[in-house]
Each structure stands twice: as structure tokens, then as C-alpha cells.
Amino acid sequence: MGELRYNPVTKKWALISPERGTHRNSYVTKDAITSMPCPFCDKDGGINKKLRSIFTINLPESSAPALIVTPNKYPAMGIEGSLNRHAYGIYDNTASIGAHEVIIDSFRHGIDISGYTEDELSNLYTAFKCRIADLEKDIRFRYTAAFKNIGAKAGENIHHPHAQILAMPVVPTIVEEYMIKAADYYKEKERCIYCDIIGQEKQYKERIIFENYEFIAFAPYASEHPFEISIYPKQHEHCFTNISEGSIRQLADITHEIFRRLSQVLGSPALTLALRLAPYKNNRPDYRGYMQYIKDAFHWHIDIRPVVAKLTTSSWAANICINPVSPEDAAKHLREVNQL
Numbered sequence: 001m002g003e004l005r006y007n008p009v010t011k012k013w014a015l016i017s018p019e020r021g022t023h024r025n026s027y028v029t030k031d032a033i034t035s036m037p038c039p040f041c042d043k044d045g046g047i048n049k050k051l052r053s054i055f056t057i058n059l060p061e062s063s064a065p066a067l068i069v070t071p072n073k074y075p076a077m078g079i080e081g082s083l084n085r086h087a088y089g090i091y092d093n094t095a096s097i098g099a100h101e102v103i104i105d106s107f108r109h110g111i112d113i114s115g116y117t118e119d120e121l122s123n124l125y126t127a128f129k130c131r132i133a134d135l136e137k138d139i140r141f142r143y144t145a146a147f148k149n150i151g152a153k154a155g156e157n158i159h160h161p162h163a164q165i166l167a168m169p170v171v172p173t174i175v176e177e178y179m180i181k182a183a184d185y186y187k188e189k190e191r192c193i194y195c196d197i198i199g200q201e202k203q204y205k206e207r208i209i210f211e212n213y214e215f216i217a218f219a220p221y222a223s224e225h226p227f228e229i230s231i232y233p234k235q236h237e238h239c240f241t242n243i244s245e246g247s248i249r250q251l252a253d254i255t256h257e258i259f260r261r262l263s264q265v266l267g268s269p270a271l272t273l274a275l276r277l278a279p280y281k282n283n284r285p286d287y288r289g290y291m292q293y294i295k296d297a298f299h300w301h302i303d304i305r306p307v308v309a310k311l312t313t314s315s316w317a318a319n320i321c322i323n324p325v326s327p328e329d330a331a332k333h334l335r336e337v338n339q340l
């Protein structure tokens, strides 16, 4: 079992998980990954019948699954046990109790972002909603990360479409910082900073890529990486799990459109899609005083980060990201992709 270690200087948690290093695909190249037997497919290319399902969505008018959620075979956190919070000298330490689940959101092995259908994306968001809501019932968990890596360069280590959910007993520092900043903005202006960003982007228009009835996709003003994209619901909503079936269809529609445009402009790049969520409200002692503002101050959203360029200067060493593509240029390229 791994452990969570708290850095008293940066005030960040690190998950030390030696078991993950034994994952056979942890250190292999893309070519090696594509040639390995797929754990989600049978030898004949059908669905692996031995997969343990926590949650399933079937194909329309069929008993065959379109999506399965299964426990991660190499979990970064284990579901059994107690947190065992303790001090280790000046350091804080807790057992890495959590849930690490894999969402197999398509049984079409090896598809890239250009291959996803709106139905598959809709199923993915439905699974995110149901699993995040279910994991909230476990009072040990304070936050759930939900994300999808596509392509080995984005960290995908199985060449079969999948997403991941990681429920954890701590709130990552970066998430707390976002909550505190949103709460501070709300306390000062009595407005949601994300709603204000939407208003600003709609006024300037130059970074907007695509809109549908309920969602807007744009290149963030201070993008740290080339072709970074955010998708916001236009109506204020702090809680992703409140999303309706109709809104999930709209979210799938805009994601599908963004994938299509990225695929045309960048040639199906590897990317990471991350759901930006608030901490679980009921499970969190409000030490830092932001939870009471979340309903008004936070606005769930999605960030997409394609892997498209190697930076010439190490952003890690320099402590600042150097982005060689302006968000205005990125948005222009993506906006001008011809409609099918």
C-alpha cells in the first residue's frame, strides 16, 4: 500500500505508490504499448468477459456493454483500510486510501480522438457523474479527480480507450488554491469569477473556438500550453453531478466538435481531458473557510491539454511555463476548421 506525504514547504501532497511502478506498461514506449495484449479485449477482439464491472452502460436495445467501469488492476490508492493519519518527524503522512477506477468508454480498440462518437462521449460523462456521486457517499473521501488520457504521450499506458477516476482522502493543494481564489473573488464582488470570464470572452470573441446552446469552448487568456482549451457550462453551476441527461448530450456534442477540430489542426494529438471539480462538501472540515462559498463562487468546467510541443526551456526548472502558441492564434486555427 502506498502513502500520501505532505510537503511542509510547498504544502502539497505527493502520492508515493511503489506498486504503480510494477505496472508492466509504466515505463514502455508507445510502440511497445500498441503491441501488448489488451487487458480489455479478448483474443478475438471482443470484450474481455472476465472484466469486473462496478458500473455498466449497455448499447441501445442490446445486452452488450457500451461502457464498463472496473477497478484499476494497479491502483494508485487502495480501497481497504483506515487512513492512519500520523506525523513522521516534521512531516505529515497518511495511508493512501482511495478508489482508483478505470472507465472503458469504448470497445473499439485503439481509436484516437478523431474516432470518438457523441454517444461514447455521452456515456463517458454519464459514468463520471454516477461514479463521482457514488464515491461521495464514502466519508473517507474528500475529492475525486476524473480525467482521460488519450495517447502514450499524454500518459496513456494501455492502447485502449479509457478514463480514470481517483477518489482520495485529501484535497490537492492546487484545488484548494482554486477554491480559495474563487471564494476571495466572490467575497469581494459577489460574482462568480468563471461566469465573469465567460462574459469577458464573449465580449472579446478572439479566443472563443466553438459554442453550443449550453456550453462554450475557448482558449484561456493565460494558456500555459499550446492549444489548451477550456469548456465551461454557460449557466452557473458549482456541482458537476447536478448535470441533466440533456446537458450531458450538449457536453458530448461540444467535446466531439473540439476533438474533431483538434484532430484536423494537429493530426489527432495525444491529450488529457480533466474535469475540474469542487471538493466533496459534506466530508470536508472547512479549515480554510472556502466551502461556504463554493455554491456561488465555483463553476465546474473541463480543461483539455493536447501534447503538441517540446518546450525549449524547462518550465519545471524555470518555474514558469513558456507557451510558443498564443491562445488567440490557437483559437483562430481551431475556429476556422471547415464545417463538415
Ligand SMILES: [Zn+2]
Pocket: 038, 039, 040, 041, 109, 110, 159, 160
Ligand atoms: Zn482493447
Ligand SMILES: [Zn+2]
Pocket: 192, 193, 194, 195, 196, 235, 236, 237, 297, 298, 299
Ligand atoms: Zn459561475
